[in-house]
Structure formats: C-alpha cells, structure tokens
Amino acid sequence: MKKTFLSAVLLLSAATQTVWADTVFSCKTDNNKYIEVQKINRNLYEYSFGSAAKKEIAIRNSKADLLGRSDRQGIGRARWATMKFQNGEFMYTVDAGFDSMTHTVGSGVLVERRGKEVARVDCTPKTAQANFDDDDFAW
Helix, strand or coil: CHHHHHHHHHHHHHHHHHHHCEEEEEEEECCCCEEEEEEEECCEEEEEEECCCCEEEEEEEEHHHHHHHCEEEEECCEEEEEEEEEECCEEEEEEEEEECCCCCEEEEEEEEECCEEEEEEEECCCCCEECCCCCCCCC
16 A cells, blocks of 8 residues: 555656746747747746657756856847757757847847857747746846
8 A cells, every 4th residue: 555655756747847847938940840938837948849749959957057058138119038958068049039129029049159159039929939937038
C-alpha cells in the first residue's frame, strides 16, 4: 500500500512539473519551424527550434545566466526584449520588439558562434506571441 501511494505521489509530482512550463515566447518561421522559449520553473528556461513534431535544438539555461546576458528596453513607443541562450560557443538571441502605436512586432532569433553571426531566422509576421511576465524579464 505504501509503495502504491508513493508511486502515485511521484507520478503526480512529475506531471505537475511538466504542466508548470509556461510559454514565454513563440512564433512560426517562413519554413514552418517554431521558435519557442519556455519557463520550465522559477530558475530554468528552455529555448527550442524545430517543427511541430520534433525539436531540432533545445537548450536550457538558468535564469541567473540569462539575466546576465539578456536585455530589455523601451524608448518612446518602442519596447524590446532579448533572451540570450548559450550552448558552448554558440549564442542564440531570441528577440521581440513591439511598437505601441502601429502594434507591429518584429521578432526572431540570431545565432552567433564566437561572437560572429552565422544565422538569423525571423518570425513570420503576426505569429509572434511574447509573454515576458516574469518581473526580471518584463517589458
């Protein structure tokens, strides 16, 4: 009986952890790939890129590391935020910008290797959804 109860508690705990992930940013690209940032828990975020069926890239960084590299700013009617995920010598900078007058959004991901740009993937217009509701990343 104790083993059954313990198994049920562990299963429920694992399910709760999975459900906890919140989408911080998502968009679709012109080649039907998706760029996403998920908040896994209070201290862990995941960047992913790939099709709806399979993630080609998935990188997890701690909140502390992201805060040391990321940026958020606003001037006048424009606001933007970046989250920079590091994977070895590669940096993946997810960016989202918003114009409060025209309501246009520009977003995507910049990939750099040792500080040099190797790729830029833009989001298809009107597909970006940014939810930087964490106080540390909020606009």
